[in-house]
Amino acid sequence: xxxxxxxxxxxxxxxxxxxxxxxxxxxxxxxxxxxxxxxxxxxxxxxxxxxxxxxxxxxxxxxxxxxxxxxxxxxxxxxxxxxxxxxxxxxxxxxxxxxxxxxxxxxxxxxxxxxxxxxxxxxxxxxxxxxxxxxxxxxxxxxxxxxxxxxxxxxxxxxxxxxxxxxxxxxxxxxxxxxxxxxxxxxxxxxxxxxxxxxxxxxxxxxxxxxxxxxxxxxxxxxxxxxxxxxxxxxxx
Amino acid sequence: xxxxxxxxxxxxxxxxxxxxxxxxxxxxxxxxxxxxxxxxxxxxxxxxxxxxxxxxxxxxxxxxxxxxxxxxxxxxxxxxxxxxxxxxxxxxxxxxxxxxxxxxxxxxxxxxxxxxxxxxxxxxxxxxxxxxxxxxxxxxxxxxxxxxxxxxxxxxxxxxxxxxxxxxxxxxxxxxxxxxxxxxxxxxxxxxxxxxxxxxxxxxxxxxxxxxxxxxxxxxxxxxxxxxxxxx
Numbered sequence: 001x002x003x004x005x006x007x008x009x010x011x012x013x014x015x016x017x018x019x020x021x022x023x024x025x026x027x028x029x030x031x032x033x034x035x036x037x038x039x040x041x042x043x044x045x046x047x048x049x050x051x052x053x054x055x056x057x058x059x060x061x062x063x064x065x066x067x068x069x070x071x072x073x074x075x076x077x078x079x080x081x082x083x084x085x086x087x088x089x090x091x092x093x094x095x096x097x098x099x100x101x102x103x104x105x106x107x108x109x110x111x112x113x114x115x116x117x118x119x120x121x122x123x124x125x126x127x128x129x130x131x132x133x134x135x136x137x138x139x140x141x142x143x144x145x146x147x148x149x150x151x152x153x154x155x156x157x158x159x160x161x162x163x164x165x166x167x168x169x170x171x172x173x174x175x176x177x178x179x180x181x182x183x184x185x186x187x188x189x190x191x192x193x194x195x196x197x198x199x200x201x202x203x204x205x206x207x208x209x210x211x212x213x214x215x216x217x218x219x220x221x222x223x224x225x226x227x228x229x230x231x232x233x234x235x236x237x
Numbered sequence: 238x239x240x241x242x243x244x245x246x247x248x249x250x251x252x253x254x255x256x257x258x259x260x261x262x263x264x265x266x267x268x269x270x271x272x273x274x275x276x277x278x279x280x281x282x283x284x285x286x287x288x289x290x291x292x293x294x295x296x297x298x299x300x301x302x303x304x305x306x307x308x309x310x311x312x313x314x315x316x317x318x319x320x321x322x323x324x325x326x327x328x329x330x331x332x333x334x335x336x337x338x339x340x341x342x343x344x345x346x347x348x349x350x351x352x353x354x355x356x357x358x359x360x361x362x363x364x365x366x367x368x369x370x371x372x373x374x375x376x377x378x379x380x381x382x383x384x385x386x387x388x389x390x391x392x393x394x395x396x397x398x399x400x401x402x403x404x405x406x407x408x409x410x411x412x413x414x415x416x417x418x419x420x421x422x423x424x425x426x427x428x429x430x431x432x433x434x435x436x437x438x439x440x441x442x443x444x445x446x447x448x449x450x451x452x453x454x455x456x457x458x459x460x461x462x463x464x465x466x467x468x469x
Contacts, residue, residue: 013306013352062308066294079318079364087311094305132360136307 004101007113008135014094020104023097023138024222025112028146029189030167031156032207033214037146038110040215041222045106050226053100057111060091071166078123085116086133097138113137114200118192122185123172142225144218145197146207150187157182241341241359241429245366249329250458252451253340255422256374257415258396259381259388260436261443265374266338268444269451273334278460281328283320285339291316299395306351309395313344314361321365329366332460341365342373342429346421350414351401370454372447373426374436378416382408 004019024041026034035056042052058067067084070076076084089112100107113134120130148156157163165171168178169185197204205217245251252269254262266282273280286295295312298304304312328335341362348358385392386408394400397407398414426433432450434443 009354009357011307011352011354011357062298062303063294063312066291077318077322079322080315083311083315083318083361087308087315090305090307090311091303094307095303126364129360129363132357132363135360136354136357 004098005139006135007137007139008132011136014098017102019101021101021106022142022226023101023107023109023140025109025114025140025143026146026218027111027114027143027193027202028207029148029153029186029193031153031160032146032148033211034110034146036211037144037214037218038108040211041218042108044215044219045222051103051105052108053096053105054108054110055092055096056109057115058085058088060088061095062091063088076171078120078125081123082116082120082125082130082133085119086136089113089116089134089137093137101138109140112140112143114143114193114196114202118189118196121192122169122188142222143200143202144221145193145202145204146214147190147193147197147204148207150183150190152208153186154179154182239363240366241363243367244369245329247326247329247366248332248459250334250370250454251325251329251337251366251368252334252370252372252454253337253342253368254372254374255339255342255346255431256376256436257378257381257418257422259384260374260376261384261440262372262374262436263338264440265372265434265443265447266336268440269447270336272444272448273336273451279328279331279333281324281333281335283324283335283337285337285343286313286316291319302394302400304400306348306353309351310344310348310353310358310361313348317341317344317362318364326366334458334460337368340368340371342371342422342425342431345425346418349421350398350417370450371429371431372450373422373431373433374443375433376436378412378419380437381415382412385411 002019003016026038028034038054042054045052058064063084067088070084097107097109116134117127117130121127157167163178163182167186168182170178170181172181172185174181174184196202203221205214207214254266256262270280270282291312295304295316298308298312325335325337344362345355345358349355392407392411394407397411399407399410401410401414403413404410425431434446436443
């Protein structure tokens with residue numbers, strides 16, 4: 001069994017110990033179908049007898065609500081924006097992700113450090129600083145990148161009836177029109193994700209496909225990665 | 238990007254004081270503020286952990302004792318970033334003298350004692366500009382405890398480092414916690430070239446030294462805003 005690995009910095013106070021679980025990350029811009037895919041993957045894994053927990057972006061008990069509240073106002077600078085995300089992830093890492101990994105769960109993360117880094121870079125934060133800041137996080141076992149070109153994203157977002165202030169990057173003054181701003185902002189995010197996908201060997205999946213086809217690819221890769229049936233399934237069979 | 242290791246380019250000046258609780262640094266900074274104001278300088282005062290942005294979150298976390306060393310560190314960094322952007326940078330850019338009671342070095346000392354990685358916390362704060370004058374008030378632990386206990390009845394949990402479980406009573410815990418912080422500061426003073434002041438001397442003696450250091454630092458300073466104000 002492997003030790004838990006951290007991206008660049010292991011906090012000395014965190015206990016050493018084996019990592020019995022796996023961390024699977026699903027990344028991609030807003031509206032690419034991440035959450036749906038994560039839910040389907042979870043059910044599939046559970047049917048096979050794997051214990052699964054999911055963890056979502058800005059869902060920490062500590063600052064999840066504070067981030068939502070702050071986004072209502074306009075006092076968030078890119079530095080505070082990035083640091084709040086880091087606080088949120090740190091809280092979830094210590095109270096959800098690490099305990100789950102130690103006790104052998106599969107952790108499904110709907111977004112991870114890459115979302116925060118991409119958003120930070122697009123807002124003008126220093127890339128090296130962002131990588132160091134999020135360097136405390138656990139290294140994922142698999143990272144799926146659901147790639148959706150910006151022009152395919154637009155109708156999805158409009159049909160779901162929301163092109164909101166933050167998803168359109170309106171805080172960055174790309175343009176005073178939601179549509180123009182959305183295109184520029186989401187386009188810049190996709191560019192960052194593409195760069196990271198190459199560098200950090202994400203598994204890129206074409207998110208323009210039917211939902212079932214996407215899920216099939218995720219299951220095939222995850223299944224191969226997990227190698228063989230889990231203890232519970234083996235005992236039952 | 239590391240602001241803390243090279244001089245900043247702003248027209249203003251940044252003075253910070255550091256030291257453990259009860260070192261008398263706040264008193265000294267207050268007196269320095271009066272001195273600068275009396276000399277006609279335009280000044281701005283700020284202190285650690287005072288931004289409204291994360292105050293409620295930090296309070297909630299402390300109350301429920303759910304803060305970990307990592308989230309504790311990150312919340313303080315968030316608070317600092319907010320104050321830097323909203324309170325410290327504008328007066329620095331406007332050519333004022335900014336006085337800060339505690340600065341990034343407080344995080345470098347406290348967070349590392351709590352168990353956060355030494356290099357990581359330095360990287361996190363690398364966006365901060367380097368102070369023009371950084372004073373460290375060095376005080377023996379016994380003196381600081383006496384001063385604090387004489388001033389107020391109760392030590393706060395996190396101030397005493399109760400989350401580290403070093404001792405069961407607050408005074409013992411405080412002593413052990415602050416002793417470790419003192420040790421951590423020793424490395425920081427050398428690393429960042431902080432000016433050490435003997436805080437066991439009298440308030441007046443210390444202030445004389447402080448004012449001398451401020452005068453030296455201000456020799457190269459051209460108070461732009463002040464000049465404009467006088468004309469207006």
